[in-house]
Amino acid sequence: MNPLTRTLWIGAALLAASLAHANDPAWSQPQQPFRIYGNSWYVGTRGLSAVLITSPQGHVLIDGTLEGNAAQIEANIRALGFRLRDVRLILNSHAHADHAGAIARLAHDSGATVAASAAGAKALRSGGDDPDDPQYGMAPRYPAVTPVEVVADGAAARVGSIAVTAHDTPGHTPGSTSWTWRSCEEGRCLSLAYVDSLTALGREGFRYSDEPARVEAFRQSFATVAGLPCDILITPHPDASGFMQKIAARDRDHAPAALVDTGACRAYAAAAQSRFEQHLAKERQGMQRAGR
Numbered sequence: 001m002n003p004l005t006r007t008l009w010i011g012a013a014l015l016a017a018s019l020a021h022a023n024d025p026a027w028s029q030p031q032q033p034f035r036i037y038g039n040s041w042y043v044g045t046r047g048l049s050a051v052l053i054t055s056p057q058g059h060v061l062i063d064g065t066l067e068g069n070a071a072q073i074e075a076n077i078r079a080l081g082f083r084l085r086d087v088r089l090i091l092n093s094h095a096h097a098d099h100a101g102a103i104a105r106l107a108h109d110s111g112a113t114v115a116a117s118a119a120g121a122k123a124l125r126s127g128g129d130d131p132d133d134p135q136y137g138m139a140p141r142y143p144a145v146t147p148v149e150v151v152a153d154g155a156a157a158r159v160g161s162i163a164v165t166a167h168d169t170p171g172h173t174p175g176s177t178s179w180t181w182r183s184c185e186e187g188r189c190l191s192l193a194y195v196d197s198l199t200a201l202g203r204e205g206f207r208y209s210d211e212p213a214r215v216e217a218f219r220q221s222f223a224t225v226a227g228l229p230c231d232i233l234i235t236p237h238p239d240a241s242g243f244m245q246k247i248a249a250r251d252r253d254h255a256p257a258a259l260v261d262t263g264a265c266r267a268y269a270a271a272a273q274s275r276f277e278q279h280l281a282k283e284r285q286g287m288q289r290a291g292r
């Protein structure tokens with residue numbers, strides 16, 4: 001791991017630790033939209049990702065960010081020269097307020113269909129009130145999304161020439177989903193991976209280690225993410241993968257390569273798994289102290 005990567009991972013760990021309760025001002029801080037690669041565009045805020053994938057037949061939007069950011073996301077789409085009503089499909093990483101809060105509004109204003117994993121769809125329809133969520137009772141609610149279509153694990157959600165493949169990566173929430181697609185620029189096509197949060201956060205008293213199936217599913221998610229087609233890694237919290245720093249390096253040095261790292265998903269999964277195993281160890285220590 002080079003020093004920059006190490007710094008980024010330490011940053012990601014601190015971020016993960018602070019995300020449990022924080023509502024970071026950066027989550028609503030305006031961000032000028034920009035091209036990520038080819039027909040993929042960043043239309044989120046400074047601290048929360050939303051990605052627009054465009055085609056002549058219509059567009060796909062991944063994530064909406066916070067409820068109060070809807071107008072910002074819409075303005076960002078328009079600022080790039082796209083029409084909101086051409087957004088045909090909205091996908092979600094996971095059904096927490098910081099990624100799904102604005103989806104009901106964005107779907108209403110664009111007329112887009114909303115789709116997610118089966119468990120993700122259930123949580124979206126409830127407005128984030130999902131008893132199976134480790135953060136149930138603690139995570140803020142948001143406007144319920146209806147209807148929501150289901151995209152099966154490994155299936156592709158399609159609009160025109162765009163195909164975005166769903167990869168179930170449960171753990172942070174039961175419905176957590178990572179999405180991959182191809183974007184091309186001057187004849188060079190790359191795999192983009194929007195990898196969901198892999199942090200283990202729960203309400204007071206929630207223990208992953210109480211539920212072996214949940215632990216097993218989380219570990220499988222690390223393997224899934226490590227194996228994704230992944231030239232460019234994007235995460236719902238851009239800071240979790242140093243995304244904005246990579247964009248800044250690319251633009252400063254006019255070096256497209258700064259954004260491309262075929263090992264990024266593997267490294268991201270490995271770091272997340274090591275944090276998860278530490279989390280499990282702490283849970284077990286806590287149980288021993290409590291005499292359980």
Ligand SMILES: [Zn+2]
Nearest residue numbers: 094096172197
């Ligand atoms: Zn979350």
